Amino acid sequence: MRAKSAFLTVAHRLAILAYVAFALFPLFWLLKVAVTPNDLLYSEGIRLWPSRASLEHFDFVLRHSAFPVFFRNSLIVSGSTAVVVTILASLSGYALSRFRFRGKYWLVTLMLLTQMFPLVMLVAPIFKILSPLGLTNSLTGLVIVYTAFNVPFATFLMQSFFDGIPKDLEEAAMIDGATQFVAFRQIILPLTLPGIAATLGFVFTAAWSELLFSLMLISGNEQATFPVGLLSFVSKFSVDFGQMMAAGVLALIPACLFFLLIQRYLVQGLTAGAVKG
Amino acid sequence: MASIDIANIQKSYGIHPVLHDVDLKIRDGEFVVLVGPSGCGKSTLLRMIAGLESVTAGEIRIAGKRVNELAPKDRDIAMVFQSYALYPHMSVEKNMSYSLRLRKTPRERIATVVTGAAAKLGLEPLLERRPRALSGGQRQRVAMGRAIVRQPKAFLFDEPLSNLDARLREQMRAEIKKLHKDLGATSIYVTHDQIEAMTLADRIVAMNAGVVQQVGSPLDLYDRPANLFVAGFIGSPGMNFFDGTYHAGDRPLFEIAGEISIPLDAPAPLANNAKATLGIRPEHIVLAGHEPETLLATVDLVEPTGFGIILHLSLGRTAFKAFTNDRSFLTASGTIPVHFPAHRLHFFDGEGNRV
Numbered sequence: 001m002r003a004k005s006a007f008l009t010v011a012h013r014l015a016i017l018a019y020v021a022f023a024l025f026p027l028f029w030l031l032k033v034a035v036t037p038n039d040l041l042y043s044e045g046i047r048l049w050p051s052r053a054s055l056e057h058f059d060f061v062l063r064h065s066a067f068p069v070f071f072r073n074s075l076i077v078s079g080s081t082a083v084v085v086t087i088l089a090s091l092s093g094y095a096l097s098r099f100r101f102r103g104k105y106w107l108v109t110l111m112l113l114t115q116m117f118p119l120v121m122l123v124a125p126i127f128k129i130l131s132p133l134g135l136t137n138s139l140t141g142l143v144i145v146y147t148a149f150n151v152p153f154a155t156f157l158m159q160s161f162f163d164g165i166p167k168d169l170e171e172a173a174m175i176d177g178a179t180q181f182v183a184f185r186q187i188i189l190p191l192t193l194p195g196i197a198a199t200l201g202f203v204f205t206a207a208w209s210e211l212l213f214s215l216m217l218i219s220g221n222e223q224a225t226f227p228v229g230l231l232s233f234v235s236k237f238s239v240d241f242g243q244m245m246a247a248g249v250l251a252l253i254p255a256c257l258f259f260l261l262i263q264r265y266l267v268q269g270l271t272a273g274a275v276k277g
Numbered sequence: 278m279a280s281i282d283i284a285n286i287q288k289s290y291g292i293h294p295v296l297h298d299v300d301l302k303i304r305d306g307e308f309v310v311l312v313g314p315s316g317c318g319k320s321t322l323l324r325m326i327a328g329l330e331s332v333t334a335g336e337i338r339i340a341g342k343r344v345n346e347l348a349p350k351d352r353d354i355a356m357v358f359q360s361y362a363l364y365p366h367m368s369v370e371k372n373m374s375y376s377l378r379l380r381k382t383p384r385e386r387i388a389t390v391v392t393g394a395a396a397k398l399g400l401e402p403l404l405e406r407r408p409r410a411l412s413g414g415q416r417q418r419v420a421m422g423r424a425i426v427r428q429p430k431a432f433l434f435d436e437p438l439s440n441l442d443a444r445l446r447e448q449m450r451a452e453i454k455k456l457h458k459d460l461g462a463t464s465i466y467v468t469h470d471q472i473e474a475m476t477l478a479d480r481i482v483a484m485n486a487g488v489v490q491q492v493g494s495p496l497d498l499y500d501r502p503a504n505l506f507v508a509g510f511i512g513s514p515g516m517n518f519f520d521g522t523y524h525a526g527d528r529p530l531f532e533i534a535g536e537i538s539i540p541l542d543a544p545a546p547l548a549n550n551a552k553a554t555l556g557i558r559p560e561h562i563v564l565a566g567h568e569p570e571t572l573l574a575t576v577d578l579v580e581p582t583g584f585g586i587i588l589h590l591s592l593g594r595t596a597f598k599a600f601t602n603d604r605s606f607l608t609a610s611g612t613i614p615v616h617f618p619a620h621r622l623h624f625f626d627g628e629g630n631r632v
Contacts, residue, residue, distance in 0.1 A: 168362035171329050176376035176423070177350040190366045 027252075034058070034245035041242060057246035066221045067247050070229030074208060075254060077139050077225055081146040082204040085154050088147070089199055090192070093158025094184060098167070111152040119149070123216045136217050142225070145217070146207045154199050161195025162188065197262035205255055226251050279340030279430040279463055280305045281326065286335035288321055288487075295321055296487045299335075303465065308457050310466045312474040313484035313510070319467045322484075323433050326465060328352050339430055350379075355424035359436040361416045363408035363423075370395075370404040373422045394422045397456075414445045421453070425460065434466040438473065450476060471511050475499070483507045505629035508556050514587055516556045516623070517597035523624075525549040537593040540570045542619035546632050553632070554625040559587065559600040561621035566614040573612040574599075581607060590615065 033041070034057055036050040044050060061067045095101075096108065126145060127136060135141030165188055173183035189196075211227040218224050221232065226247070233244040281303040288296040296318045303309050311319040324330040326337055328349035337344050344352050355376075363372050370391055371378075377387045395401045398418045408416055417437065424432055434453075438446045454477055457464055468474055474481050475495040483490040483498060483506070491503040502508035508516045521533035523545055530538040531545070531553075539555065547553050577596065578589035585602045588609060599615065606613075624632045 166360060166362065168358045168360045169364065171327075171349070172356070172358060172362035172423075173364070173375070174329070174349045175327055175354065175356045176427075177379040179348070179350065182379070187364055 030245050030248050030252075033241055034249045036242060038242055057242040058250070061243050061246045061250065065243065065247070066224075066232065067226070067229060067250070069221065070224050070226040070247075071250065073139060073223060074226040074251070077142050077146065078204050078207040078254075080143045081150065081207040082200045084143065084147050085150045085203045086158075086196055086199045088151050089154035089158045090189075090196065092151070092155045093160075094162050094188070096155065096159045097162035098170075111155065114149075114152050119212055123212065126213070127216060130217065137219055137223055139223055141217055142214060145213050146203075146210065150203045150206060154203055157199050157202065158192070158195055161192050161198075165191050201259055201262050204258055208251075208255055281431060281463060281465070282336075282338040282341075283322075283326070284336045284338070286322070286325065286337065287333045288318070288325060288330065289333045294487060296325075296333075299489055301482060301489070301492065303463060306461045306463055308464045308466065308477060308479045309482060310468060310474040310478035310480075311482045311484060312468055312471060313490075315469055316486075317484045318487040319469075319482075319484050320435055323356075323435055323465060323467045326431075327354060327356050327433050353427075353430045354433055355427055355429040355431075356433040356435065357420045357424050357437045359439050361408075361420040361440075363416055363419055365408050368405050368407060369400060369411070369419050369422075372408065372419055373400075373426050376423070376427050390426045391422075394426045397425070397459075398422050398452075413441050414449065417441060417445075417449055418452075421456065425456070429462075431463040431465065434464065434468075436468055437466075438468070439470075446473075453477060471513065475511070481511075483510060485510075501631070502556075502623065503631050505554060505556075505625050508623060508625070508631075512558055514559050514598050514600065516558050517562075518625075519555045519592075519595055519597070521553070521555065523547040523549070523551050523553055531555050533592065533595055537595075539572060539592075539617055540567075541617075541622070545622070545624050547624055547626075552627055554629070555617075556623035556625060557617050557621055559598040561618065562597075562599040563616040563618060564588075564599060564601055564603070564606065564613060565616060567616035571614045572616065574615045575612050576609045579607060579609060588613075 032049060035053040035055065036044075037052060037054045037056060040050050040052060096104070130136050130141050130145070133141075135144065169187050169191070170178075170180070170183040173187045174180065178186065209227060210225075214225045214228045215231075218228060221229070224232075230244055230247055230251075233240045233247065281301075283299055283301040283303075286296060286299040287294065299318075299322060301309075311322060313319050321330055325332055326339075328344065328347060328351075332345045339352060339354070364375065367375065373391050373394060374387045377390065382390075391404075392401075395404055398421060400415070400418055400422055403411060403415060403419075408419065411419065417440075420437070437453075438449050441449060450473055453466075457477075466473075466477060478495055480492060481495055481498050482492050485506045491498055491507045493501075498507055498511045502511060502516075505518065509518070519531065519533045519539065521531050521539075524530045524532060524538070525544060525547075526549075529541040529544045531541055532538045533555075545553075572592070574590040574592050574597075576588060577591055580587040580589070585600055586604070586606050588599045588601065588606060590597055590599055590613075592615075626632050
């Protein structure tokens with residue numbers, strides 16, 4: 001019995017290990033290529049680590065390419081989108097979770113409907129709409145489009161978090177003397193922090209890695225976000241793999257930082273103890 | 278403290294009525310228990326008093342003032358929820374003082390009141406803890422503490438003990454009663470547990486299907502239930518009912534199905550040959566012969582409870598229960614004599630109302 005359970009544990013860990021290795025290998029390869037000097041890139045064959053590592057690609061990307069601009073643009077777009085979407089989704093998610101109102105069913109249906117179209121279908125009409133408004137080739141335009149596309153899903157996400165918070169809590173707060181809004185702000189919102197963090201993270205990464213709209217709506221390097229910027233390392237005659245990978249590694253940093261920052265809320269089950277459980 | 282007047286209250290969800298014309302006057306300082314099976318509308322009524330549900334028709338007055346349109350926060354009532362509804366991100370002390378902080382009470386006053394309430398409920402060592410670090414009984418106490426710090430006009434309890442185990446429930450029941458004695462606050466208490474209703478209430482309001490069935494003191498409801506519902510709901514084990522026909526005469530009889538007749542000691546307040554339901558509580562059945570005619574019941578099952586014995590008996594095809602403290606019945610089998618004393622009998626007409 002013991003031997004069997006020990007065996008199962010080992011098998012389980014090995015399976016996880018294999019999965020993790022598989023999932024993380026591309027990241028490792030990204031890093032490996034990023035630190036491989038150009039002269040070794042094609043000459044050494046396939047090996048796990050170059051015989052000589054250097055940071056020259058990072059140096060080039062940071063000092064001589066337009067990457068810092070892309071990076072800044074991406075940060076602005078993703079950050080604004082994440083904040084705007086999370087605020088909107090919190091409010092609408094709360095409304096969907098707590099209120100009964102006319103047309104709620106149709107509203108939800110419409111929101112679901114927006115999620116059903118392949119984005120490619122929508123590129124042309126959206127370009128057509130944004131162009132006369134002067135919102136093409138602008139970061140604001142991108143934030144608006146990303147917000148529109150992320151709000152429905154984020155709303156459902158937030159709604160499920162609000163659904164998980166017992167209604168009794170805000171009723172208790174209202175009897176204690178709070179208005180519905182004060183109850184929302186002082187009781188419900190603090191308990192939804194994990195949900196807000198998850199939504200922020202989800203939307204941020206979605207916007208961070210979005211390529212299609214960025215590619216279609218932005219022309220030129222000035223307003224390009226980093227996924228589009230990466231393409232600038234592909235030139236007519238060659239691909240600067242080293243620089244591209246270095247840029248990729250740098251682009252991972254904010255996403256990692258972001259998750260480090262919010263992971264405390266993601267893992268914390270704050271509602272424990274609210275009601276009998 | 279205040280009186281609460283409920284006048285012709287109705288509640289519907291869409292076209293579904295859930296409360297029909299509830300009329301109730303609760304005196305200042307009274308402990309009223311709303312009791313009934315789940316779905317009878319008792320919680321809805323309580324939530325309407327709290328302001329958590331809108332009033333479809335009728336009027337609610339607290340201390341003489343109409344509150345139909347007032348927000349819960351302006352009604353000056355406190356409520357204890359079945360789930361306790363403690364704020365998980367606040368310490369016990371912050372939970373208890375939340376209402377006072379919302380009202381911008383001076384800090385010193387908050388400290389005094391919270392300390393006082395904590396002392397009363399034995400919560401002093403727990404003030405810094407979060408709710409999740411408390412046991413069920415402690416959470417229950419914090420919920421009560423949160424209610425009493427404010428000295429509101431009335432306390433509302435929504436099945437506050439349902440989530441506790443039996444032993445703790447008994448203990449908290451006594452504490453609630455003691456607390457009410459100390460504070461003398463007007464209290465409305467919702468429960469489906471008739472024992473809680475009997476032990477706590479000054480007056481019980483028995484409800485079924487959105488209609489008030491009877492309002493009265495606990496013993497009123499026990500001794501003189503207004504209808505079959507109340508008779509069956511109050512008391513444990515429940516009252517026995519026999520459907521049958523009354524035969525008046527020199528020796529009045531109550532004939533039940535299976536052509537068995539229960540001899541009655543005294544005439545019943547029924548017309549001859551009237552169809553009716555006879556009720557008698559298990560603890561009121563005398564397990565002995567009675568002249569001139571002895572009724573014999575078959576023993577189907579014997580259930581010892583320690584305190585006494587519940588006997589499952591039958592007369593013909595009609596099953597009923599008797600309760601006795603006499604341990605000699607532990608080994609009862611076959612048939613035993615039973616007697617239904619006249620002054621213990623309840624009669625209900627075809628509509629189920631007491632006659």
